[in-house]
Amino acid sequence: MPPFSGNRAVLLELALKQTRKMFNSPCGGLKRPYLDPGAQYARNLWDWDSYWASVALLGIAAEVKDDAFSAEVLKHAKGSLLTFFDYQAPDGSMPILLDGEGVDVFETRNPGQNIGKPIHAQFALLLEERGAFDDAEKAMLLRGLRRLAECRINRSRSCPTGLFVWNTDAAIGVDDDPTAWGRPPKSSAHIYLNCLVYADFRAAETLAGRIGDTESVRFFRQEADALGEAVRRCCYDRRDGLYYTVDVQCVTTHPKFSMFTLNASLDAFWQVLPLKIGAWSSFLPLWCGIARQEEAGRMVREHLMNPARFWTPWGIRSLAADEVMYRPDDSRGNPSNWLGPVWIISCYMVWLGLKRYGFEAEASQLAENVVGNLAEDCRRNNVLHEYYSGETGEGISGPGFLNWNLLALLMHP
Template sequence: MLDRWTRLLENYIHTNAEQMMREPSGVLRHPYTVPSSPDSPYYSSTLWDWDSWFTTVALGQVEADTEQPGRFRKYEEGVILNFLEHTDDDGVMPILLKPDGPMLHGDPSRAGGFSENMHKPVIAQQAANLTRRAGTASFIEPHLPALERFLSRYLESHIHPETGLAYWQSDFAVGVDNDPSVYYRPNKSSAAVYLNSLLYRELLAYGYLLEEFGRKSEANVWRGRAQDLADAANEHLWDERDGTFYSADLNLRPIDGDDWLHAGAPRHWSSIIHRIDNWSSFLPLWAGFASQEQAERMVERYRDTRTFSAQYGVRTLSRLEKQYDLRASNNPSNWLGPIWGISNYLVFRGLAKYGFVEDARELAEKTVRLFGQDLEATGSLHEYYHPDSGEPIMTKGFQNWNFLVLQMIAYLEGRPVVAEF
């Protein structure tokens, strides 16, 4: 059965990958990619931030499997160029772009106090992925100043001074939409494991790009900033009691020396751990800043069928959490337990990176079975699924990071995996 689903998925993805390609339109002056087939109107014309990053990763495997290097190159480069051309002088990059312009929520500019979220820190990783595949970074060189403005904006307006952790400005468009450690939380209060893991890899990716142009001393400065962030995450997000990483709550009142009630023993802590078991707790394995000892403890939590381990992959929220809920929702998308292709993939990559080969293989096989059964039954893939039955919950025709199952197939078959940076 697994072999049949493998061949079915390969044929479907190799044939239908082009459905995600779009030609220049309106303010989108370069070709670009979207997350779904044309018959899924919610995603049919919009360029999204982290969605396009993982589309690029998946397309790399399509090109390798079909021996067609560069087949999608103009669309992949176009994604990056479209976003960089819409990055303002203060480094604010939109979360998404439509042909009629960027979608804005509030005022993310300097005048607005940079108080809104912007594009997730993945654009340098996207450029690094293309650079490694093509062997040249020439397309990005004219745009390095815009990329550096973007990363500098993150370090200036998204870093908590007391802890050194990155935080979300609000709960708008955070990717993992209704993560309880962010959703409905006060603004600037959530130092999410997800955001800190992405930013760590992003800073490393920018260092890699700088070194490609011979700028080694500058590259090392950015790598040093990545290490500072990793150190902060290990200090403030790792919970020795539970043996896992959690997001942190930064919503503490400032220390006031004139406050008689607290002056005798002011707080000596700068954050409080959110002990909410979310799939993103495993992202430090993907990012690579967890120690091997930490990974050994975390994998035991991953294997627990009471919490994360399900028939079809990784529950996006532990089944033991009060917020666990599998209902259909697309605004926000539901990450309170359903199986998503991207969470399965990133946890799989972390397991493989730290040497948990059997766990990685099992998760890859579960994902092949999930998508293979869906494709066989409905002729399509969906956005997310019931963790125990594998039944699709939302958005028929969703493609995007579901196509990363190709990387899992390559891993299972012992072939080269075209991985993200």
Template sequence: MYISAKYSVPQINETGRQYMEHSHYQAVNRFIEDLMVKIYRPAEGLFRYPSLTTTSGKFYSSGMFTWDTHHMTLRFAMAGKPEMMKYFLLTMFQFQRTSGFVPCICSSKDGGTNLTGFHAQPFLAQNAAVYLNLTGDSETVGNIFEPLEKYLRYWLTVYAAPMGLFRWGETWMSGFDNEITGTIFPTGSILPPDLPSLLYLECRAMDFIAGKLGRAGSDYATAAERIRKAVGENLWDEKREIYAPWNLLSGKRQISWGDGSLDSEVGYNAYVSCPSLLPLFAGIAEPERAESMIRKYVLSPEHFRSRYGIRSLSRSSEYYNNARWGNPPRFGSWTRLTNSNWQGPVWIPLNWFVFHALLRYGFRQEAEALADDTVELIYKSIEELGFMRENYHAETGEGLYADEFASWNILTDTMHHYLDNSGKGISLFPWEKQ
């Protein structure tokens, strides 16, 4: 533990803006750099290449998790070790099946066959594009180009849904384990904003890779545009000014209870939830839509913005809670509670997504405030506990679950790289004009 002084509340200016103390940033940076050494693993078992563990302790020790590792390798790349991105990609595709399916969790013991049957979350093409842009390693990326195509084709076909949209096989497949609409409504009935947003980015990434490798005939740009239009035409609610999931059972966007049997104020914001944030991160939202949604929901303390970052569910939702253990039971077993609660708590990846969305749409001051608050939250955690946790109580900043957590939390000290002129912040969207 690097900090000996008792945690103190950061200074607040006359506008209510919380300033980050530079010493706190330095302490968080040192802590993360030390943690990065602890989560590195040499090649072992079925893994032919080095890998990263999600925690430095006993939690999540079953294998290599897709979206956790994607984000961790971004942090390693910013520390001058982009080869971890290559090792991640090569390991994931080591276990790809002929159908194109890639296990979401890969294990050095059995390849992932005894873990979840979920397809790897849609971050692999983005990871490969960022790696190629950073290193120019066309040989490695060229060798996995066809596996990437098969992996993405699996996503675009198996999980295709009406209206040009897509749906998760199960809610927890998204990583937003007990996200409220997926919890309340039957499996497959909800078409959320997050999955098409990520697939849009995957298609953009594949188009970028194909161009760099000189692979002619790529139609990924067309596919990306088709997804962008589908999200804009079907998931944007003009009245409520937010991207919302489509409910196939009711044939409408699902934002509120709104069945006509209750007072209009009851349940009005019931389903204002974190998947709605991803079109902003992906750049799908037109500027005017983004601005209205950001002002009305993202920055509002009554919805997503808390002192500690971004809530996973609107504070104004009747379902909002900060329970350490979530609902419903996990994997269909009443004996296994959902430890990953996405019905209120702050998660660092949401802070990360929203931070980049704010920068994208011109909210630089608000992005800086969010970066500061994220550092202060993690400083508070390592001061009080000696480690980071997976998620945090949105009203108190209390760490909720998973001791000695690393994962995407190690990106905390990189947000400020995108605010200064250090050049340390790597491009997440190399296909966009800089």
């Protein structure tokens, strides 16, 4: 990995000055050190935010070879993960957000609600690889991950398809994604959700193998294999050359119309209806390894690199510019806009997918675009923003946001 220089050096300087604002000591209902995202999210413990912040900070510490900083990050990352397991419910459900008093803000113990985004096994594996846990902690984590997986399967799997659905549109992470936001409960088999679940099952399989729990290895491997096949079968559109979120309610919940014998035999033989909306999550099958190589080529050439759709000089749009819902600014008053702005988490995950499938030149250009834009924000404003305009590169929301923006420092040419 190249040394920090140029734009990366500018970004690193700001990161090292401001990162410790994310470190929180035990307080109130949170009895362990933990990480928050910064800006308006200070003092809150979020699920995928704490995971990706840990990935970024541990990666930066390794690159700068700062053992003391690495130990501090590891302490807060471990505390973040174990806090979620402290609050795991008897049915296996996991909070999405804990406030400073330890309140499960989204009441995830209610069976009708979503549960924590599927990053916990990936988080555990990240820290296990750095020697964070003793044997008892590893065993506890694997038991908790198994209960969490079974809870997710019981609550949120669409049995006819094998895909996972959002129970509601609350706290899904990509808040106003039109393939999930405002849609009927348990209708959206979201490509983002299913790729995260697949990656988490694979991470749990690896963790179980390291512990020597062969039965759990078998369980997680079977679940991951089945889900990967379901995503390839149901979510890839051969005509468009892109993965889509699909609607499952058409088959599983709605009774068909019939009058006497009229239409009585017209059962739907299709399992899903594709929601043909191009979003950054369409590329997550590259990140998690579900996509076939021949599919990857079309996805990258026809969609990702197309400036009329996703590609910009500042990163990847969160929604394709040719979609009617495209709104790459904050004029709607939504504090979390996924209708076109450039988010660094999106760019990082797409970058990993490009690297995984051998698109080195494209990955290198994406890295340069993202790091260059963040460095310009540092120079102009001495802060980073939560997301950026897909039309101008200007910071839009959340000045002072750090969190997964720091992943840009791991995106090397």
